[in-house]
Amino acid sequence: MANNIEGKVALITGASSGIGAATAAALLDAGAKVVVTARRVDRLRQLGEKLGAGDDRFLAIAADIRNEAELESLIAKTLEWGGRLDILLNNAGLSRGNSHETISPEDIHLILDTNVFALSNLSRLAIPALKKSKGDIINISSTAAISLIPGTAVYAASKAAVAAFSEVLRKELCGEGVRVTTIYPGLVKTEFFDAFEETKKANLMKMAEAIEALDAQDLADTILFTLTRPAHVNLNEIVIRPTKQQ
Secondary structure (H helix, E strand, O other), X not given: OOOOOOOOEEEEEXXXXXXXXXXXXXXXXXXXXXXXXXXXXXXXXXXXXXXOXXXXXXXXXXXXXXXXXXXXXXXXXXXXXXXXXXXXXXOOOOOOOOOOOOOOHHHHHHHHHHHHHHHHHHXXXXXXXXXXXXXXXEEEOOHHHOOOOOOOHHHHHHHHHHHHHHHHHHHHXXXXXXXXXXXXXOOEEOHHHHHOXXXXXXXXXXXXXXXXXXXXXXXXXXXXXXXXXXXXXXXXXXXXXXXXXX
8 A cells, every 4th residue: 555645744955956856846746745955045935936835835944954053953944844754855966076186175075075974964863753753764876876987986985875874774763664765866867967067067968868868857756656655665775777878
């Protein structure tokens, strides 16, 4: 029997565009209440207007997830607004640089702080509420963690860390009825490409076109499917690639 998520409260990071925004829409359509967060408050407001959800079902909170005080405030505001927390989608992530020889120390810290430490800290803060609701944590890793590509050393390492973290967390929480899922997307057409210099971005866009890359809705559909499995079913790991991607 499918798990009904109507009335459940979801918190989604990196929700101003791409996978986060598409998932927010999908969960709202399924009857959930959704809290979205990102640094770009204007984009969050635009998303709210686009989705047309009322204040009782949609809350936008601007936050820098690398700041632990802001994460504490994010959880507190979510619980104050929704009264509970059932779903945490750790979606925020980024990449920078090209070869490891040329990547800056600042970009190394930015990648690890965003992709690993923020995800870990927010999960830690959310666990007490998720244990009460017997909720779900979904962490977005990447096929870069398992199909290693030159020029992605720190990004790949960060996403491998997400995978290892998620599996340990699953084992720690399975006895509490909390499900933990790691999703490894392949190439997805989102604003993720915008962080790269023009030549690399152009090459990625060309590749995305050639292999008919995934779009954000493909990931949102996968996440919704995961969340609506019966409570005794935990899809631990999901790898999703374009059919034509090696």
